[in-house]
Amino acid sequence: MKSVFKISVFILLIGVWVGCEGDYRQEARGSFGEVVVLMDSTQFESETAEALRETFGGWIQTIPGKPPRFDLRFQDFTTNEQLEHYKRYRNLIVAAPINDSTNTGELVRALLNDEIEQQVREGEAFAFPLKDHWYRNQWVMLLSGQSDSTLAQQIRNSEETLTDNLINKELNRYTEEIYDRGEQVALADSIWQEEGWKIRIQHDWIKNIDTTYSENGEEQHFMTMRRPLPENDRWFWMWWKKVDDASQIDEDWINAKRDSLTKQWIRGSRDSSYVTTAHNRPHETEQFMFNDKLAFETLGIWTMTNDAMAGPFVNFTVYDDKTNRLFMLEFAQFAPKYDKRRFVRQFRSMLRTFETDSTWQTPVGEMAAEE
Template identity: 50%
Template sequence: MRRTFSAIIIATFALLFISCDGDYRSLAEGNTREVVVVMDSTKWESETAEAIRDVFGQWVLTLPNGEPYYDLRFMTIRSQNHLDRIKKQKNLIFAAPIDEESNTGRQIRGFLDESVEQRVNEGESFAFPVEDQWYRDQYVLILTSTSDSLLAQKIRNTENSLLSDMLEKELKRWEYFVYERMEQTQYSDSLWENHGFKVRIQHDYVKNIDTLNFQSYRRFLPQNDRWMWIWWKNNVPDISFLDSDWINATRDSLSAQFIKGARDSMYVNTEYRRPVETKSFQKGRLIAYETLGTWQMINGAMGGPFVNFTYYDPDTNRLFMVEYSQFAPEVRKKLPFVRQFRAMGRTLESDSTWTSESNEPAL
C-alpha cells in the first residue's frame, strides 16, 4: 500500500535521520492518538478538511462503542513562534493546495523543492510522509495538490494507504510502550524451544491454561481485565479453506472450550450483531489475517473488544492463532488497548526449520 506514496525525497527533509540510539533530540509532544491538522482557519470547512475528517477521524465500529480512528485538532499558523510550537507535536498533517496564499500554503511550498512542486502540479504526487523530522518519535504528513477539490479527492481515493502508513508508526510506539519495562521472556523462550514459534508477552500476564496445542494468559486488574490465548496446528499443507468464516468458527470453538465465565455454561462467543472485520497482510514469509470485533459472554452479561491474528507459515505448513480480549466496562475509551493488542499480536515469529515429526506430535 505504501508504494502509492511518492518516493521522491523532499529537499528540505534531507536531514539524515538518526536512530533512537544516539538521537538526543527531545521527544515529540502529545498523545499518540491525536493528530494536529495544520490548515488556514478559513479552510477548516473546505473539501480537504472534510476529507481529512472522514478518513483520519472516521469511526471505528469494531468496538463496544464507536471511537474515532484518530482525534483531530485543527490549528492555523499564527506566527513563526507558533509554528515552532506546532512542530513539537507527535502527529502532524500539513494540508493546503500548492498555490494557496496562506501561512500553511507558504510553509508547504517551503518544504518542497522545484522538482517536487512540478510533480505536484502535474498530479503525480500529493502525499509526503516523514518520520522524526524535528523531534524523535514524530510523524509528519504533507498533503498538497493543485486545488482544494482535487486534494480532497486524492485523500479519499488513497484512504487505506494513508491510514496504514500512520497506523504503522503508531503500532511501533505501542510495541515499545508495552514491552519497555519488562516482558515475560520465559514464556516466549519456552514457546520457541518447545513449539517452534513465539510471541512477546507483556510483563504482568500470568499463564492460565497449557495444553497440547493451546495456551492462555491473563492480565487481571479489577477495572481492566485482559487475556490472550495461543493455538497452533501442524501439518497443514493446503490453506484453501482459510477465510473469515473459518477463522471466526475456529475462534468461537476454541473460546467455547477454553474461555469460560464463572460457570461452565458461560463462555465467550463473537458478537455478530456488531461489525466483525478481517483483513490480510504479509509478515515476512508469513501469511497473516487480522480480525477485529467484539465478544459476548453466552449466558452472562459481559462483553468487550477482541483482536485475533491467524498466521500461516508456508515453510513449515503450520497454522497459528493469537487472540487478545478485554473486559473493562468502566474504561470509556478502549481503542488504545485494541491498538496495543494489534501491536502485540504482530510480534509472532515462527521457526522456519521446525519439523513436527521430530519435535512434537501432529495435531
C-alpha cells in the same frame, strides 16, 4: 515568511546529516491517537478539512463505542513561535492547496522541492510523509493539491493508504512503550524451545492453560495467558496444529474456528456462558504476508452468552508452510471504563512480535507417543 521557512528546513537537513550516527534531538510530544492538523482557520470547514475528518477521524466500527481512528485537532498559526510550538507534536498533518496564499500554504511550498511541487501542480502527487522530520519519533504528512476540492477527493480516494501509514507508525510506538516496562524473556524463550514459536510477553501476564488434546483424531495445542487488573481484564489465547495446507482459510472459516475454540476454552462464570463473536456488529479480516508467511488479522467485538459483557478482540491466524503448522492467536479485553482503541492497538502491536521456528520438528518423544 517563505524565506524563513526555507532556511529553517536547510538547517534541519544539515543537523540530521551530521547526527546520522545517532539522533539526539528531543522526542516529539503529544498523546497516542492525537493528530494536530495545521491549516488556515478560514479552511477549517473546507472540503479538505471535511475529508480529513472522514478519513483520519472516521469511526472504528470494530470497537465498542465506535471511537474515531484519531482525535483531530485543527490549528492555525500566525507567527514563527506558534509554528515552532506545533512542530513539536508527535502526529502532524500540514494541508493546503498548492497555490494557497496562507501561512500554511507558504509552509507547504517551503517543504517541497521544485520537482515535487510541479508534480502537485500537475496532479501527479499529493501526499508526502516525513519521518522524524523535526523531532524524534515524529510522523508528519504534507497534503497538497491543485485545489481544495481536488485535494479533498485525493484524500478520500487514498483513505486506507493514508490512515494505515499513521496506524503502522502508532503500532511501532506502542511496541516500544509496552516492552520498555519489562517483559518475560525467559518464558518466551521456553515456549520457543518447547513449542517452536514465541511472542513477546509483558512482565505481568500470567500463563494459565497449556494443554495438548485430540480432536477428530488430530493433535491440537491450546495455551492461555491473562492480565487481570481491576476493571481491566485482558486475556490472550493461542491454538495450533499441523495441517496439509491453508487453502480452506477465509474469513468465514476463521470466525467459525475462533468461536468453537472460545466456546470450549474461554468460559464465563456461569456454566452456560462463554465468549463468542458479536455477529450483529461489524468485524473485518485482512489477508497479508507476515514474515513471509500467509496471515490474516481479524478485528471485531466479542460478547458473553447469557451475560451482559462485551469487548474488542484482535485475532491473528498464521500458516507456516515450512513446518505445516497453522496458528491462531487472540487478544481480548473487558474494560468498560477504559479507552478501548488504545488497547486494541496495543494488542495489534503485541501480535506482530509473533515468531515461528521454521526449522521446528516434533520432538522424538512426542513422535513416538503419536505412533
